Amino acid sequence: MIVALIDSGLGMLPTGAWLRKLRPDIDLLLQTDPDGAPWGPKPEPWVIDRVVGTARTSLREGAEVIVLPCNTASVIALEHVRAEVGPGVPVIGTVPAIKPAAAACGKVAVWATAATTASAYQADLIARFAGDAEVAGVACHGLADAIDRGDLPAIGAAIAGAADRTPADTEGIVLGCTHYPLVIDQILAALPAGIRIFDSAEAVAAQTLRRMDALGRPTTGTAATRVLNSGRPGRLPAAAAAFDSGRRLGASPSDTGEIRAVPTA
Secondary structure (H helix, E strand, C coil): CEEEEECCCHHHHHHHHHHHHHCCCCEEEEEECCCCCCCCCCCHHHHHHHHHHHHHHHHHCCEEEEECCCHHHHHHHHHHHHHHHCCCCCEECCCCCHHHHHHHCCEEEEEECHHHHCCHHHHHHHHHHCCCCEEEEEECCCHHHHHHHCCHHHHHHHHHHHHHHCCCCCCEEEECCCCHHHHHHHHHHCCCCCCEEECCHHHHHHHHHHHHHHCCCCCCCCCEEEEEECCEECCCCHHHHHCHHHHHCCCCCCCCCCEECCCCC
């Protein structure tokens, strides 16, 4: 059984790495979109067409489960993808971990892209799931793009700026962009000691496996990882090899074509 992950860039890596860790033999189809990235600033109809078109490609390539490990894709296109592929293909979206963060912390900041921070979607999630917690949105200008480029100085500057804008006495930070777990160590280093970090990659991976197993079909794979870049067979970008989850998925600056996952510990 092939599980397809769809994102414009490297935001799929944390969820993909958790899938590989939890089910080492799983076959993955990683679909990035260098031609169209980033998706966040694009008009909603464009994003819907792009994501739905990529989902169609996933089915043609044999995928039986589709994951959108991308907040933008999940917010804008999740229901459109489900309508396109039908009820027989599980489609798993991504939601920022506001609910568990608010349950554990009285004062929470949601780090996200500027577009997500300003969105009605995030405001609605906070209204529905924050409870009595005080929740602030913090726009991390340029951080996702810097991660996709592997630009370490820009990553550091974006994190420092977000840390400066995070309200004092914040107890928990929700990573509201799937790229951000890739630099969680740098984020923690920029924050006061004791702040808790919440992200959804492990939960999304676990839900994917539950939905996959519920299909009742053989799931044992060969640990293969294939990459399509805007629909073209290729490799993960060299920047992916800078991150643990990218290396877990076999990323290397010299990879071409189909890659195999590196052995897991």
